[in-house]
Amino acid sequence: MRYILFLVLFMITIPPVKAGPLHVDGSRFRTEDGRQILLRGVNVGGDTKVPPFRSIRGEKDFEPLRAWGFNSVRLMFNWEAFEAEPGVYDWDYLRYYRDMVDWAAQHDLYVIVDIHQDAFSRFAVSGCGEGFPRWALPPFQKPATPDNGENCKAWSVKAFFDIGMHIAWHHFYKNTYGVRDRYLLMLQHLGQAVADAPNLVGFDLMNEPWGLEKSELPALYYDAGSLLQSIRPNLILFLSAQILTSTGLVASQLDPIPLPHIVHATHFYDPGLQTVKSWSPWTLKTANRHWKNLLERWQSPLYLGEFGAPATLPNAVKYVDAIYDLMDQELYSGAYWVYTPGWTDANKDGWNREDFSINDDKGQLRGMYRARPYVEETPGDIMQMEWNEKSKRLALVYEATVFPEEVKIAIPSRLEWIGVEALEGKRAQNCQLLNAHQLRCVHDPKARQALRSLVFLFREREGQ
Incomplete structure (x- = not known):
């Protein structure tokens, strides 16, 4: 009481x-x-x-x-x-x-x-x-x-x-x-x-x-x-x-x-x-x-x-x-x-x-x-995320519900980001490093689709 x-x-x-x-x-x-x-x-x-x-x-x-x-x-x-x-x-x-x-x-x-x-x-x-x-x-x-x-x-x-x-x-x-x-x-x-x-x-x-x-x-x-x-x-x-x-x-x-x-x-x-x-x-x-x-x-x-x-x-x-x-x-x-x-x-x-x-x-x-890297922020729902230490690939599948689409990836200093692949194998060009430890990818809001699949590519940084 x-x-x-x-x-x-x-x-x-x-x-x-x-x-x-x-x-x-x-x-x-x-x-x-x-x-x-x-x-x-x-x-x-x-x-x-x-x-x-x-x-x-x-x-x-x-x-x-x-x-x-x-x-x-x-x-x-x-x-x-x-x-x-x-x-x-x-x-x-x-x-x-x-x-x-x-x-x-x-x-x-x-x-x-x-x-x-x-x-x-x-x-x-x-x-x-x-x-x-x-x-x-x-x-x-x-x-x-x-x-x-x-x-x-x-x-x-x-x-x-x-x-x-x-x-x-x-x-x-x-x-x-x-x-x-x-x-x-x-x-x-x-x-x-x-x-x-x-x-x-x-x-x-x-x-x-x-x-x-x-x-x-x-x-x-x-x-x-x-x-x-x-x-x-x-x-x-x-x-x-x-x-x-x-x-x-x-x-x-x-x-x-x-x-x-x-x-x-x-x-x-x-x-x-x-x-x-x-x-x-x-x-x-x-x-x-x-x-x-x-x-x-x-x-x-x-x-x-x-x-x-x-x-x-x-x-x-x-x-x-x-x-x-x-x-x-x-x-x-x-x-x-x-x-x-x-x-x-x-x-x-x-x-x-x-x-x-x-x-x-x-x-x-x-x-x-x-x-290890991971998907820190997605414009909707993460459906799948998987890190492969051997190949240094981070796979992401997400459903977009917020537009414009913006994905943020956390990157530890031992790794260097080298590119992003879309599901169809084309290189995505709309990604940039925000800083030493965060990557941002933005997709055209006109190209909306139910699910989007991306693979983020890394390599071991020299001297690490």
Whole structure:
């Protein structure tokens, strides 16, 4: 009841701002004028989880991302960093977060705000979690001493068996000690801080939550989503499934909430990555079968909010390529895990000895990721997209519904564009590079046809 009254008063007193750059239309992301967008991004950044909670050191840290093939970032927000004590806010941290959103915009990157947590808090699960502040634990629980070091490598297993963590989640959803109310107030402040950012796509309301998918998560998502959409119309809500679904072996039972512009935001990590340093194509196929069944109910886009490989995985690039091949086949959007500008060989990603960072300490790409081109924007509906690494050909079939027709292709710096072929084999002459990492092709609006098929030709750039 307290929250309902708060929301009514808030909606009356705060005027909404202009709608965001994208909206949800069935299973697709679209621009305001109806063009389809694929979001291919990266999570930022790994050491945001621990003090000083500032992974990005300045605008230049976003500079490499377009060259690596990304058009968006899933930008981690740490609640503990903002509200270390209840009601005592670190406004400098909030300004820093808004600065990051603006820095991303300078490099033509969309932003998805990620309310990030793992295993509840740094003060839970033997000091191996992150996200929620210390005071969010039930008052009868003794806080652990934060560790996030060598003893926390098996943090996910520790969390699964940690009764105290599950009790903390239970009381959060029940709002027993007002923590849920404070979560919503935190979202209000954050939402207002970024509401007018032109590159803001939406909010991922809770990273990899524990909780009941039939009751606890939908109620939380509805309250949080209503609040944020009252601040910014058409804000897209990325709704993460319960954490165990990230294995791909457990099907999510999460139902869509009755709000517009919702997206099912799942994660995928093959269970063998950390245990036996291997992976199975069967697990990825099983995960996709679960996702497609779920999307029949949701009728929304699927956003693969996290996927990636540890540096120690043998032939990791094959695993990552298999995921991207599936994303191309199903036209999924998503964000690779993870970009940590301050990665070092000693500290790895900076949290629990994880080592997924896409970059090394010299700012160069590591071997588990191979950047690839993709169709970033089409004037209607993408029907098919396929990248062939061997022949360096990107095939596209689309149905035009917006005229004049304009296709944009994202090009990573390792590749050089050399031409475009139409289906009938004729060379298309109406394409030009907008910049080093984006190609635009415009077709004569008089030559309308139901389907158009193009093949974009590349070669490996010398010196890459």
